[in-house]
Amino acid sequence: MNAPAHPTELSRRWSSLSGIDINWKLVIPALILAEVINRTTGASTTTLLTEIIIFALFASSLNLLMSFGHMVSFGHSAYFGLGAYGFTLAVTKAGLPLEAAVLLGPLVAALGGLLFGALCVRLTEIYFAMLTLACAQITYTVLFQWYDFTGGDTGITGFMAPRFGLSGQNFASLTLAVVTLSLFALWWIVRSPLGLSIRAAGQDRFRAEALGLTVRRVQLTAFVIAAFFAGIAGMLYAVLHGSAFPDYAGLGLTLDSLIMVVLGGLNSFAGGIWGAIIYKLLGAFVPSLVHEWELVLGLILLVIVLTAPKGFAGLIARLGLDRKGGR
Amino acid sequence: MVLIQFVNGLMEGMTLFLIASGLTLIFGVSRIINFAHGSLYMLGAFLTYELVQILAPGTLWGFFASVIVGAAIVSLIGVLFEVTALRRIYGADGLMQLIVTIALVLIVRDVVRMIWGPNSITVPMPDALAGAIVIGENYFPLFPIVVFAAGLVIVLAMIWVIYFTRAGILLRAGTDDRGMAALLGINERMIFTAVFAAGAFLAGLAGGLSAPYGEVNHLLDTTVIVSAFIVCVIGGLGNLYGALAGALVVGITKAMGVMYFPRLSMVLIFLIMAAVLIGRSLGRQGGSAR
């Protein structure tokens, strides 16, 4: 055996030997750029920016499942919705102060993830996906029909000043900070031994089991983590609009997040972020330019998928613009 | 009342099966989750609406001819889509195919809206089928009975094609073992296209047949696709008999549910699916989850 190497040297060697890495030099400029856009443009741009940031987190939480755990969820909006309602109901029903309610949202989402995830991870592939869909629709129905508690289909509005009363720009900055921290945490998880196990279980569950991994337990852990971060996104969204509606847990949002992840690029950490940026920008501009926006959006989606079947991150990797990523 | 509800359930079940059959066929062979199946169904309904007016509104032959011609056109549209879009990404991740079909949903919805407007349209029912068989105080409407019969004919036709014709043998070879199909010298792409055409035809047929009995508008696609999927999943995706059983179970449970647990109508179909899936996962031995 070699003489023990210096710890920092070892960790440097590990970094160079693992397949995914982040180009830190570009993160700070990107954050600064986002903040500059936020401070120099109008209110609607700020709102759009805030939504993009929130959905970057939501899509990235789904991306943890899809790209790394290879678990395709058709019901991820459930945890977005639970995050939003967990927060909202903590304010309106439990009368908790906002600071405490903010924490409760993601926790409720994680709890939902634990409950539903325990059922779902017993299945694989399309059957896993369909059970997540069923769980999400059950959540949606409860939010939709339980008038006395959740306000039913017309939702909960007017219970707080949107954005905690912050200006749009300040809230965008706050969101940027929270989401950056959350994304960093997700990034940390992906790179940690837990992340390695999630990836192992996703890439080949039989291999992973033969190595001694209880795959279902790993998958459940990934599911709960994804639900937790989706819950943060949902909570932020509820704060942004000062309202919660059953739609937040609906099929539409699930499809949106799926499109984002796939458009952005599977098997890449940045895929969710890219997808949120592309899809939200399309969703903002296309309807304002043409009346038949669904048609145009559909055509654009088609063109993107046909020209970049590995998603945007894959395209970037192919063009050699992003040497480290795109895996 | 229980009897009538049971019959109601059977009728809805068959309608569901008609929608689900094409979906499960396409999935069984090419593993494509065709989210645009509901759009093809919707196109079938709208084309029937147009054709009936040209051919002979109110008559039996006019209606059925319109349905079949409409389904054939839908089938062509399906092939066009398969050849121009889906075929190009068979090698890519299955999710890419899902997104392509979602894109098609958006496109078809807006095109339908541009042509026929956002308001609902009414496809006239053939006069001969407007009535009911009345036994004592019980009414059994004729139209769904005829749809039920048409569904049975389609089931039998599919069974005949799949199990007793050369095309069916090739199809099953393609489904069971891609390598085997290649060995037999079958062009896999040809099979995929043919199956997509057949699936689209079934979708169009279902849309046309159901059109006079419900609302037809540009939002019909989403209403249909989710329940069709659930029916397939309950029966086991790719399994034709399973789809039939799943459709009947869903139809009958929904109809009976109106009497016994009406508040669950919104989730009932999802609860059935969840129960079936959870049951399936529990029925499996521990260890290797497959």
Next chain:
Amino acid sequence: MDPILSARNIRKRYGAFLALKDVTFDLPRGERHALIGPNGAGKSTFIACVAGQLPGVEGKMIFRGEDITALTPASLAKKGIGRTFQISRAFLQMTVMENIMAAVVIASGRWTSLSRGLYRDNLEKAFGLLETVKLDDRAAARVADLSLGDRKRLEFGMALAGDPELLLLDEPTAGMSIKERHYLMEMVATRMEETGKTLLFVEHDIDVVMKIAQRVTVMARGAVLVVGTPAEIAANEEVQAIYLGGHH
């Protein structure tokens, strides 16, 4: 010497087809043992039964004095049974180092860890394993870019991560060139020799079996035909008639 693995009346059916017919089998500790037989003899099925891969196995499987019949693959791995698969099952989208590290992390039981210090602590062990399987110079390569031989060696290295008492290799040399086969299996044999662990492997290449195995079990149609040293097997007329004669 008591056997490390002892199978009693193992029976596995697929519908009406009986894939294993009351297989009884003892494997002494420290032995390198080959399973041979014509296609469909039940060799891989038996390996899968030992590894806990198959549901509904009848009979009794004893490993180190403990009944392991109903255990899952993951708990068997923790009890000291390592394995490779007939078709290479390394994690394709990871680098070689990540594969080995995943195996090491999982073997250490600390898969929930969020600390990347765990990597640092295990880096030397991982490098050691890579050196053992002669892949240390390919540590940063993606598995998808490896040759088949490299992948098989990687899998062997991964299986070693938990220091298994019993190593199951299911057709480890399938698809490899003759040179690669001997290279890999000699590497395996050396490792077994050094550590004194037990090896059970399925192999079609008789030359490899003769060279590596200390004893051989011949299976045919789901049952054990004969057990013996390679020389005994080679001389056995029944084996020659049923297996070697019909070898394609």
Next chain:
Amino acid sequence: MLDLKKGGLAALAMAMLAGGHAVAADAPVKIGFAGDLTGACAALTEDELNAVKIGVDELNAKGGILGRKVELVIRDSQTKPDEGAKVARELIVDEKIDVLTGVCSSAVMLAESAVSGELKVPFYATIGSTQRANIELYQPYFWQAQANATMEAYAAAEYVAKKAEWKTIATMGSDYEWGHTSVAAFSERLKKLRPDVTIIDPIFPKVGETAMAPYITTALNTKPDAVFAALFGGSLGSLIKQGQGFGFFQRTNLVTLMTVDTLQSMGSAMPASNVYGIARAPFFALEQTPEVKAFIEKYRAAYKEYPTDWSINGYDGLMFYAAAAEHAKSVAPDAIIKAISEISYDGLRGKGLKVRAFDGQMNAPSYVGKATKVPEYDFPILTEIEKFPGEALMVSEDAIAAARKAAKK
């Protein structure tokens, strides 16, 4: 893996979005239309928007509002509450609109109302009709220029009460807030008017349900003289089409929402009798004043179809706003809000329309009549129509106050 390219793209896109938006003092009066142009409400909203466009043209032809040109800014809320709130905010903050309108879905309406209340910009609805906007979610910058769901259900109850031969009434509604509110209000009013009538416990098909046979069977099983159905869209169409096979319209009567668009889309499938429709503003039932005739003609010329209830209400709602602005001599929010309860407006739906300051509810009328095929139109219309003035249907201020208190708990 964030990198500069992405930022560059985003910045470019953002810059495109931002644009300039300085507002001069003599700038046009901006009407923000944040409507449900796609999704479940698309058909209704399109009719509304069509009429609003005519209204804007008319106003401009007459010199605008307060001499200022009127400009319509349109956004699609996609029938999603969060999207509605977003575009409403964008219209108010970036486009600096003077008034917001357009919504159809109740959820979207409440979401946009919250934004209007927060940013203190007037907002009125001419389709969406949940009573929650009058009660716990009331905010002073919002008014409903149409009868709300409760008033409509009251009108149905008044009409049904006059049918002396009807003794047993079954009820059903779509399983969401509008359906439940409507059924509850109908039953409450009918019980008061006709204590002798038996009202069967309601059944609630899910929203958008199109397999109505089980519900038809259940309703008919109670042998009702009439069925009150708070349904619309796909469920209503399916009920009528599927009901015929069960002899529904020989065995009982149906009382349901029957606006002009529904009458048109039912067409030949409408049963010959036994269907009674509640409507908001059917063009054929309006008093045929020169204004009404002119509007119908103009609408038909522009869109090759008859205006629906949603068109009439959309037009009336806009003209009411214009009248309030002229009265206040300002479009400043607080002046407008003060004016809406001061003026009495004569519109397409009749004279004397005004908004009650207490809950922002207009005394808009409701119409109930019998669906009948007539030779003049190629679709059935309502005959034997009774117009119920809004005053008689509005929930009293005391009752609203009590409901507000109850909702606070």
